[in-house]
Amino acid sequence: MVDRLANSEANSKRIAVVESCFGAAGQPLAIPGRVLIGEGILTKLCRKKPKLRQFFLFNDILVYGNIVIQKKKYNKQHIIPLESVTIDTAPDNTEYDLRNGWLIKTPTKSFTVFAATATEKSEWMNHIGKCVGDLLQKSGKAPTGEHAAVWVPDSEASICMRCQRAKFTAVNRRHHCRKCGFVVCGPCSEKRHLLPSQSSRPVRVCDFCYDMLTAANGGRPIRQDQFNNSAVSEEDDDDDSSD
Missing domain, CATH: 3.30.40.10 (Zinc/RING finger domain, C3HC4 (zinc finger))
Known part of the structure; x- marks a missing residue:
């Protein structure tokens, strides 16, 4: 299905909308073969306190940013190559009453995010896992063995x-x-x-x-x-x- 969507007009329009939401400060996201799989708001456990972030899952990268105006404007764009990502379920955070979390671990940076529901968490983890698996299978590379530590809040x-x-x-x-x-x-x-x-x-x-x-x-x-x-x-x- 991803291959079928890669060069579709609908996919190109969706990616163009994401690019426009990040504005001139964001990096271009449209490249041949890239597909926008899904998007949503997740709670990211930041150093000071949990904060809402907008996430976009593509077939080869994970993009997130600060929400300025929902569905219209985001800033502080971060792009994570999925080949370097490992995910693991995370325990509930009792201090902020956060559930349905998982770790996103990369060699450069690792952090915890929480979904609104268990179903949403399962869907995110399944889609990310499949994208990572497909990328590694195509490249013949082994999963990344080293990851940055998750900062203690x-x-x-x-x-x-x-x-x-x-x-x-x-x-x-x-x-x-x-x-x-x-x-x-x-x-x-x-x-x-x-x-x-x-x-x-x-x-x-x-x-x-x-x-x-x-x-x-x-x-x-x-x-x-x-x-x-x-x-x-x-x-x-x-x-x-x-x-």
Whole structure:
């Protein structure tokens, strides 16, 4: 069915509508063979709190963005190649009373989303799984083995998850280890290490993960002169830290 829709006028119009909703800031989405499978609103568990996001599932990519005007305007477009995606069911979130969730895991970024109903969750997971399976079968590639950690939400940690002593305040800020996703204090995450799947520059990691990574690297640490402190703020480089 996907192959039959690939070059149809109806599919082209649907993709053109999605492109127009993202405006000039969005990337072009229409390419030969691409099909829009479905779309819908999901609740994304962000760093600060859960937020509604508009998702579009294509046969080769997953696209999502912030809702400015429903069905008319979206911004902060994110495009995820489905070949790199792995999905797993997620537990209910009792703090925000969220159910019907699953993990979307990629080497670059991983996060949790929740559907409104169990049926909707099942449909999303089935469609994503089929698209990923079809892509891997056509390419002959193996499923991605490494994924970025899912960040622990700020609200789940009142103290550092590593030292278990430092309390978070307006002055003592929360930070996230890019390797394990834990919420940690500044002193427990002063080091940086290169995680090629996430960034071309060394990124913040906690002391535990730093020691593990350097040991796996033959004990060779990242030198401080291999990155500069004028880089983008560690907390501002996440799409959900400021929205």
